[in-house]
Amino acid sequence: MxxxxxxxxxxxxxxxxxxxxxxxxxxxxxxxxxxxxxxxxxxxxxxxxxxxxxxxxxxxxxxxxxxxxxxxxxxxxxxxxxxxxxxxxxxxxxxxxxxxxxxxxxATARHYRYLLLQHPVRPSLLAGQVGWIHNALDLEKISAASQFLLGEHDFSSFRAAECQALSPVKQMLKIDIGQQGDLIYFDFSATAFLHHMVRNIMGALLHIGKGNESPEWMQWLIAQQNRSVAPPTFMPDGLYLTGVSYPEKYGLATEPIQRFGLI
The missing domain is CATH 3.30.70.580 (Pseudouridine synthase I, catalytic domain, N-terminal subdomain)
Known part of the structure; x- marks a missing residue:
C-alpha cells in the first residue's frame, strides 16, 4: 500500500x-x-x-x-x-x-510569543501560562534593545550549552512588543531558533528593562558570542510556539495565531 x-x-x-x-x-x-x-x-x-x-x-x-x-x-x-x-x-x-x-x-520561519505578567503579586489563575516579574519595566528601553537582535547574527550568547544546532547563526525577522494592562507580549519571528534562545533573549531584555544596562548593551552582548556573560535563562511559563511558516505551494494555514486573546 x-x-x-x-x-x-x-x-x-x-x-x-x-x-x-x-x-x-x-x-x-x-x-x-x-x-x-x-x-x-x-x-x-x-x-x-x-x-x-x-x-x-x-x-x-x-x-x-x-x-x-x-x-x-x-x-x-x-x-x-x-x-x-x-x-x-x-x-x-x-x-x-x-x-x-x-x-x-x-519550514521558512518559526514564530513565538512570550506573555509576561508585570505585577507585584505572582499569578494564580494564570500560573504556568504567563511569565511573571514584579519589577517595574521600561518598555522603551526594551524595545530599543530588541532592535539590535534583528537581522542575521551569531546568537551564541543566547544558546543553551546542550543545543544541538549545527550553527548558531540565525536570522531574526521580526520582533513586536506591546502591552495590555498588566500583560506584556513579546512576539519573535526567525528563520529558526536555538535551544533556549527566546528564554535567554527574554532574560537579557528584562535585565535592560529593569535599568541594569542600556539598550546598547544588547549589541555588545551579541558581539561577545558567549553565553556565560549573559543574564540567566528566563522561566518557560509564558512561552508559546504560535506558528510555523512554509512555502505557499503546500497550502497550509500556518500564520501565527493567538488563542483566546493574548494567549
Missing amino acids: ELKRYALAVEYDGRAFNGWQIQPDVATVQGEMERAIGRMAGHALRVHAAGRTDAGVHATRQIVHFDTAVNRPITAWVRGVNSFLPSGIAVLWAQQVPDDFHSRFV
Missing part, C-alpha cells in the same frame, strides 16, 4: 509534559501524539515536529507530520485522534501533503 503524508496543527499546554521530544518514563507531547495517532492508524509510527519545545512551553500552532498507508477520512486525524489524546493536547486541523513536505526541514 502507498504511504501518504499528513500534516497536523497541534496546540498544547506544556505544563503537563516534559517537552516535545519523546523520552523514556516521562510524559512528552511527541509520545502522546505517537500513541494517539498510532491507535487511530492501527500501527506504530513516528511523528515529526517543526521544532522541539522545552518542558513547560506551550503551543497554539505546532506543525507536525506523519506517514501512513491506512485510509481514513481527514476528520479521523482530528476528532478521532483527539479522542485518544490527553486534555492538554488537541489537533486543530489535518491535511494531506506531498511527500517532499517535512514539518522541520522545509
Whole structure:
C-alpha cells in the first residue's frame, strides 16, 4: 500500500509534559501524539515536529507530520485522534501533503510569543501560562534593545550549552512588543531558533528593562558570542510556539495565531 503524508496543527499546554521530544518514563507531547495517532492508524509510527519545545512551553500552532498507508477520512486525524489524546493536547486541523513536505526541514520561519505578567503579586489563575516579574519595566528601553537582535547574527550568547544546532547563526525577522494592562507580549519571528534562545533573549531584555544596562548593551552582548556573560535563562511559563511558516505551494494555514486573546 502507498504511504501518504499528513500534516497536523497541534496546540498544547506544556505544563503537563516534559517537552516535545519523546523520552523514556516521562510524559512528552511527541509520545502522546505517537500513541494517539498510532491507535487511530492501527500501527506504530513516528511523528515529526517543526521544532522541539522545552518542558513547560506551550503551543497554539505546532506543525507536525506523519506517514501512513491506512485510509481514513481527514476528520479521523482530528476528532478521532483527539479522542485518544490527553486534555492538554488537541489537533486543530489535518491535511494531506506531498511527500517532499517535512514539518522541520522545509519550514521558512518559526514564530513565538512570550506573555509576561508585570505585577507585584505572582499569578494564580494564570500560573504556568504567563511569565511573571514584579519589577517595574521600561518598555522603551526594551524595545530599543530588541532592535539590535534583528537581522542575521551569531546568537551564541543566547544558546543553551546542550543545543544541538549545527550553527548558531540565525536570522531574526521580526520582533513586536506591546502591552495590555498588566500583560506584556513579546512576539519573535526567525528563520529558526536555538535551544533556549527566546528564554535567554527574554532574560537579557528584562535585565535592560529593569535599568541594569542600556539598550546598547544588547549589541555588545551579541558581539561577545558567549553565553556565560549573559543574564540567566528566563522561566518557560509564558512561552508559546504560535506558528510555523512554509512555502505557499503546500497550502497550509500556518500564520501565527493567538488563542483566546493574548494567549
